[in-house]
Amino acid sequence: MAELSVAKKNDLEEYRCSANDAIRFKFVRTEDDIENVDGVFHPEMTHQIFGDSEMIFGYKGLDISIYYTAANLVPYFNISFKAAVNEKQFDVPADNVEKLLLDDLPPGYVTSLDQFRQALPEEATFRPFGELIDSYSVETRNGTRKTFEVYFTKIEEPGFRKYHSRMQTFIKFFIDAASYIDVDDERWDYYLVFEKYVESGNPRYALAGYMTTYNFFAYPERVRPRISQVLILPPFQKMGLCARLVQTFYNVCYSRGEVLDITVEDPSENFQRVRDFVDCSNCGKLESFQADLLRGGFSRDMVQEAQEKLKLSKLQTRRVYEILRLKSTNENNKQMFRDYRLDVKKRLNLPYLRNRRTFKKLERTLQPDELSQTLGVMNNDEQRFQYLEAAFQEDVRAYRHVLERLARD
Known part of the structure; x- marks a missing residue:
């Protein structure tokens, strides 16, 4: 592409739009829903299709409609726009939106609204x-x-x-x-x-x-x-x-x-929060997860009861324990909250303990500079303490979201 002037580059910017904004999904139950703007929703992300920028080039007023019948999921696909870039003027083509979306469009999609309408009566028999x-x-x-x-x-x-x-x-x-x-x-x-x-x-x-x-x-x-x-x-x-x-x-x-x-x-952050909520709701009814036992520390009884009755893994059981122990901890009681913080950081510190054992093995075979490059900052106590505190605060923030929902429900 030939070098563009600043003015032309600015003109081209007018033909860039967010794929997240341009794509409109909708579930259609009746013919009235087709023209009704209620119920339209947009994607949360499009980077897997349009790249990290999530931008589409070449159009003004771009609208990408992807409709489905609500039950059978018969798909309708349509692209409309107010203007397209002049390839001869700018020596750059507009994105082929349908081609970019092709692998991720529902198979068998129709591009005619009349065909789409003809599928609606079949919703009654689904x-x-x-x-x-x-x-x-x-x-x-x-x-x-x-x-x-x-x-x-x-x-x-x-x-x-x-x-x-x-x-x-x-x-x-x-x-x-x-x-x-x-x-x-x-x-x-x-x-x-x-x-x-x-x-x-x-x-x-x-x-x-x-x-x-x-x-x-x-x-x-x-x-x-x-x-x-x-x-x-x-x-x-x-x-x-x-x-x-x-x-x-x-x-x-x-x-x-x-x-x-x-x-x-x-799991995504949002799904982990849902999972934690469900698991905490269930574990909160178990004998080994009552408040007095939680304050005594993570136990083998918790692992065994959660696995036998709720099919929870040891890793998730530990997470649930930490959430429910926070619930039973009076944060205004400095000693009680300090005990809780030390308990969580003990778990967070486990990778560093393993790394320290690795350090002992490697220092017998590597030169000091090689050892430093291999292990990075794993043995830097100041950075380790900073990491532990940051990780603790991050976990507690996530745990509080779960506890807020438990309180509501």
Whole structure:
């Protein structure tokens, strides 16, 4: 591309727009919903598709509409804009938006609104896939009650493979570092959340979210289910559906004798908070997690009871212990809070103790400069103390968010 003048560069800036703002998602239940602006939501991220800048070049007033029928997820895709960059004038083409999105658009999408409208009558006959395993009602912020149902299914369920290929296209827009799973692996399980509502006296459904879990083998004949992807779609967030979905999955695991413990794959900060809330709610009812025992320190009884009754791993049990001990700690009592802080920092210090053992081994074989480069600052006490304090404060901030929700619920 030829060197551009400052004026032309400024002109080109007018043709840059945020992909997060340009993309509009919507679930459509009736024809009236198509033109209604209510219910539109935007992606939380697009960097996996449009790069770290999350910008699209070449258009003014860009609108990328990705609509789905609420139950069957029949997709509609449309691009419109007020103006496009003149390639001959600036010697730079506009981004091919459809091509960039192609791998992450729901398969079988239509570009005609007439075709999309023709799919709407089929919403009346949709029924969820798999086995109904939970049903409950939720009161929304405006005081209305909504009914939700949770279904368990496998990929072999008739019609679900195609449905999943559409459903999974949301994850790159709402889950950081998300990737599509290998659905041909039979060890995947799927949990689907639907809103159940009434239209013209008949039951209707709308997808609200889903979760995938993977059954890892645990020698000799046990399994470790791992939560992989969890997504509650934006129109249904802030209703407690994620916590309820996690608890529903837990309940299934409790009934499976072969389950050793439950793990989570690289949880986001938001999901870890939900997980902590559910686990603290459950552990708070166990005998070994009562306040007087919590103040006595982390114990083998806690690990054993949480594993046997709640299928929690030792790592997550320790985290729950720290949250619940903070709850039972009077922060105005300096000695009590000091004991708590030292207990948490003792856990945070474990990697440094391991590094110190490594240091002792390496110092017999490496020169001082080589040793310094290899170990970095792991033996710098001042920096270690700074790290421990920062890590402690970060954990406590996260724990307080969980305790605030426990207090509300």
